Amino acid sequence: MTWLRLAFANLSLSPLTTAVNVLLMALGTASIVLLVLAGVQTAQTMSRNAEGIDLVVGAPGSPVQLVLSAVYHADVPTGNIDFAEVQRYAEDRRVDSAIPVSLGDSYRGFRIVGTEQSYLDLYQAEVAQGRVWDASMEAVVGAAAAEATGLAVGSTFAGAHGLGEGGHEHDTSRYRVVGVLAPTGSVLDRLVVTSLESVWDLHDEDTHHEEHADEHDHDEAHGQEHDHEDEVHDHEDAAHEHDDADHGHEDDEHDHADDENEHANDHEHAEEHAEDEHAHSTDHADDEHGAAHHADDDGREEEHDEHEHHGDTGESAHDGHMHDGEDEGSSAAVDQQVTALLLTYRMPLAAMTLPREINADGSFLAAAPALEITRVLQLVGLGISALSAFAWVLVAVAALSIFAALYGSLRSRRGELAMLRCLGATRGELWLYLVAEGLIMSALGVTLGFVVGHVMMEMIGAWLASSRGVALTGWIWLPAETLLLVGLFVVGLLSAVIPAIQAYRTDVARTLAEA
Amino acid sequence: MPAVKATDLRFSYGARAVVDIENLTLDRGQSLAVIGPSGCGKTTFMHLLAGLLQPDAGRIDVLGSDITTLQGTTLDRFRGQSMGMVFQRLFLMPALSVRQNIALAQQLARKPADSARIDALLANLDITDLAEQKPRTLSQGQAQRVAIARALVHQPALVLADEPTSALDDDHAVQALALLRGAAQEVGAALVVVTHDQRVRGQLDREFEMAVLS
DSSP: OHHHHHHHHHHTTSHHHHHHHHHHHHHHHHHHHHHHHHHHHHHHHHHHHTTTOOEEEESSSOHHHHHHHHTSOOSOOSOOEEHHHHHHHHTOTTEEEEEEEEEEEEETTEEEEEEOTHHHHHTTOOEEEEOOOOSTTEEEEOHHHHHHHOOOTTOEEOOEESSSTTOOBOTTSOEEEEEEEOOOSSGGGGOEEEEHHHHHHHHHHHHHHHHHHHHHHHHHHTOOOOOHHHHHHHHHHHHHHHHHHHHTOOSHHHHHHHHHHHHHHHHHHHHHHTOOHHHHHHHHHHHHHHHHHOOOTTOHHHHHHHHHHHHHHHHHHHHHHHHHOOSHHHHHHHHSEESEEEEEESSTTHHHHHHHHHHHHSSSEEEOHHHHHHHHHHHHHHHHHHHHHHHHHHHHHHHHHHHHHHHHHHHHHHHHHHHHHHTTOOHHHHHHHHHHHHHHHHHHHHHHHHHHHHHHHHHHHHHHHHHTOOOOOSSOOOHHHHHHHHHHHHHHHHHHHHHHHHHHTOOHHHHHHHO | OOSEEEEEEEEEETTEEEEEEEEEEEOTTOEEEEEOOTTSSHHHHHHHHHTSSOOSEEEEEETTEEGGGOOHHHHHHHHHHHEEEEESSOOOOTTSOHHHHHHHHHHHTTOOOOHHHHHHHHHHTTOGGGTTSOGGGSOHHHHHHHHHHHHHTTOOSEEEEESTTTTSOHHHHHHHHHHHHHHHHHHTOEEEEEEOOGGGTTTSSEEEEOOOOO
């Protein structure tokens, strides 16, 4: 206790040096703490969000994009897939459960997910108010989404086209909120969840609405009929137009903007060439889904494939029209689509065989969240490692600064140390005295660093929660931090050891004789 | 039992003999001036008495214990409990107040905290009003009184002073010596003053002349 008090008293003699050393150590520590908290929590959050999902099956494209969009709702989907066709995997004996998800719309930036009720079970979600949907156009709202939007049981809202804010609203039908979910600490908190039928019905109605509008326009403008050769030609042209437009798309908002432009171009083109109403109908159907489907710049070829797929769908619809003489056939076929199927294996062997089979088929893309997220985290980890290295450099600089301060003071303190020996201090006590000084500076810096790191994490977490839906907090203590604390303690100790050894070796007689 | 007894004490730096004393005894309450020119080995002799140097030969008994046989922590503790020291440079701890500096010596001597004893010393040395001040605010004379108080607070058997008056003018030198002697006598300690200062002559009970050895 004597030495600790003496060390404190001695440090107070040079407050500026002490403060600089403490701040340097605090800066390095805070940086490391922040990176540890962010890195570990991000990994934990990503793992938690993917719990219970062994495989995601979606449209061909980037597997990372598929997982990010279908599981984490953090990217645009790779495209849509035919629900009936993909169901064969849901019925595979190696699959325990399969949950379809359909994306494409949002409400004030919060994604609307068309799915089955079992989707809520993935996140052990509980209904805080109201109930789960049991009819089309009924929705439940995640806790964070409800708080941010003010949606409550009984509220109605119109979903907006696209996954970002600012899309045009599906004003023909409104969702009705029947439940608000309790917080889960997962991505579900920021979602609006409804039935698949809601999404299909909504797009069906929209397609009808737009078809009627087109019909009306064209009747007025042209008042003439067109043959089927023109229809097919037009449909192919439209598909090509989408391809061209899509190549430049970077994100969802751009998708939508470009999509609308393309939409307008379709009209112009149609007017110029006097296309018939069926061609327009197919154009719109493609257009609508294209907004949700546009891949980012992962690859032109993938997008081309994707739109070829749409083209096929369109042609099928068109065929349906030819035989039935009704437009509903095309709409229904287009709308019976989903964005992805979330699979859980029944047996471990499935992990070895099922993804390979699906990918070999070529119609769909299978991606394992665990694998893809490991890839993402490895990439993110590179950045975190680089930042961590920089933070450790800061800690090393702080340790060197403490070392320099202690070592530099030794020369002027030799007589003082010799006098302490004359007063009865042992060599070990002098060692302790110097180590105590180093450790006090380190401990103050590390403590301050931990406090600052946690407070900053909390502030960043609050910002991320409101803007990105990522649940990070500073009010936790991770096991890794205990190790970090021990590590920093060792660094602080090392910074003081050499000066302390010098103090230990003080030649009292010579020092006093030279004084 | 004498406070200190040196017998057949010899010490050399390499081939150069520095200390060669056959017999020197000092009882508690007595004071001794060790006088000699620079380089005659006075300080070395004092360091031998304090156990800071190991003699080549001979023994030094302090309160009956041969300190030449003590080592490490035992020697450090013995020195802290049995001896008090004053140097020309005072080496007060700058971060501590006058009172804390004196109390530190008490703690390092493993004696129980005795603030009454500190107060008495402060009063005796006429520095009571400086008790809470830091050493940097003190004059040389005031600081020397603090150093004397620090050397005596744990009531040692032997007080060693190395050139305590060399930086002082005549008046202050005589005053400092008187203070040191009076305070040592008060606690019954033997006082050894090592100096080349001729003003010390006649001020203490005994004198021991050292010469540069050939």
